[in-house]
Amino acid sequence: MxxxxxxxxxxxxxxxxxxxxxxxxxxxxxxxxxxxxxxxxxxxxxxxxxxxxxxxxxxxxxxxxxxxxxxxxxxxxxxxxxxxxxxxxxxxxxxxxxxxxxxxxxxxxxxxxxxxxxxxxxxxxxxxxxxxxxxxxxxxxxxxxxxxxxPLVCFADEKWFKPLKKNVLVQNIGGISNVTVVTKDNDTFGFDTGLGNIMIDYCMNKFFGMPYDKDGEIARQGTISHDWLNLLLQDEYYLKEPPKTTGREYFSNTYIENALKYAPEDKNSVITTATVLTAKTIVDAYERFVFPHVKIDEVIIGGGGAYNPEIMKYLRKFLPAEIELKTHEDYGISNNxxxxxxxxxxxxxxxxxxxxxxxxxxxxxxxxxxxxxx
Ligand SMILES: Nc1ncnc2c1ncn2[C@@H]1O[C@H](COP(=O)(O)OP(=O)(O)O)[C@@H](O)[C@H]1O
Ligand SMILES: [Mg+2]
CATH class of the missing domain: 3.30.420.40 (ATPase, nucleotide binding domain)
Structure with missing residues (x-):
């Protein structure tokens, strides 16, 4: 050795x-x-x-x-x-x-x-x-x-966040979103929570000819379509027990195009609802698979989604008030x-x-x- x-x-x-x-x-x-x-x-x-x-x-x-x-x-x-x-x-x-x-x-x-x-x-x-x-x-x-x-980043999350001696959720929001549950006393576990930016980016490209919703500008101008949101939340991936992982093979262009058949007419509201979907599915995953087992102190966001203030706003709104919401930058690690x-x-x-x-x-x-x- x-x-x-x-x-x-x-x-x-x-x-x-x-x-x-x-x-x-x-x-x-x-x-x-x-x-x-x-x-x-x-x-x-x-x-x-x-x-x-x-x-x-x-x-x-x-x-x-x-x-x-x-x-x-x-x-x-x-x-x-x-x-x-x-x-x-x-x-x-x-x-x-x-x-x-x-x-x-x-x-x-x-x-x-x-x-x-x-x-x-x-x-x-x-x-x-x-x-x-x-x-x-x-x-x-x-x-x-x-x-x-x-997910493979769980190993790094454990090495870097275990020393905090807190119970934290290390949440990456890339194209797909994945979480690592790092706690004081229990084994680390993690899984993909589902969509990250893929659907927002796809819709921005389709309706606005732009690669992504910079700083959540478009999402901020629309309203949430609750009917559409509730329909999208019923996807079976979200109910599946971890360990689980997903990707573009599942949340594909075909998935998004099918979803868009039921979308609101207002294009801004499509982006708003897709943005809320990302935040909501992340917190729903915690409620289903994490909160019943462990009391969480903090959620630490990373990946490109950390730069979208609208995703961050809705995460804050859906998370229990006693849980702190931070980004990797709070710990000196670049989100990017x-x-x-x-x-x-x-x-x-x-x-x-x-x-x-x-x-x-x-x-x-x-x-x-x-x-x-x-
Ligand atoms: N300033 C920003 N405002 C809104 N969204 C952003 C911003 N910066 C990055 N993003 C989003 O993050 C995505 C890239 O995230 P990234 O973590 O690189 O994902 P991946 O690991 O899948 O490549 C972009 O496609 C975009 O949707
Ligand atoms: Mg990237």
């Missing part, structure tokens, strides 16, 4: 929102704490991003997917070089990749499991472009050991780079052969070392 040392790690992440490749230079310490030194939200070239959304829509051939694996690898490599040119080479690069498909279902053919996940961004291309050791493909080992391959930091930590763990899945979050049979080395 090696003596653990502090390492400079570049974390690379592009989430379900596909809004940017988030790249962050981090220092990961032997106590598994992590400090962000610098970060960039590196934009995908426009046509590459369009191709990724084509994959999301299921309109791509095997040829497209094959090509995009290498093309995304090149984009990830370029994103790294933007940091390396300023700060020099890290000890290692830890790349989550771009999820294009995640299939956490226990389906079988001839007794062979179909549970699977696919992140694109060829690590050999990143390694060649940067001259660095690259660690990637974190989700596979968890799935191979019977887990759902997600939190997941990058988490994957930098997972890369560090692979480097030192430390298991980094939490079976209570992913449903895996055992703790395993995540990631592959290039």
């Amino acid at each position: 090696y003596e653990l040392e502090t390492k400079k790690v570049i974390g690379l992440m592009s989430g379900t929102s596909c809004d940017s490749i988030d790249v962050g230079l981090c220092e990961v310490h032997p106590d598994l704490s992590c400090k962000l030194i610098a970060g960039i939200n590196y934009k995908y070239p426009e046509h590459i991003r369009a191709k990724i959304f084509q994959i999301f829509r299921g309109e791509s051939s095997v040829k497209d997917i094959c090509q995009m694996n290498f093309a995304i690898g090149e984009c990830f490599g370029n994103a790294c070089m933007a940091l390396i040119s300023e700060y020099g080479k890290p000890d290692l690069i830890s790349s989550h990749g771009q999820t294009v498909y995640h299939y956490p279902f226990n389906e079988k053919i001839d007794d062979i499991s179909l549970k699977s996940t696919l992140q694109l961004g060829e690590s050999s291309v990143i390694a060649e472009k940067t001259g660095c050791l690259v660690i990637s493909n974190f989700r596979e080992a968890d799935i191979a050991s019977g887990g759902d391959g997600a 780079y939190k997941e990058v930091m988490a994957f930098a930590l997972l890369g560090y763990c692979k480097y030192y052969n430390i298991p980094s899945n939490l079976p209570s979050c992913t449903g895996a049979r055992k703790r395993v070392v995540l990631g592959k080395i290039t």
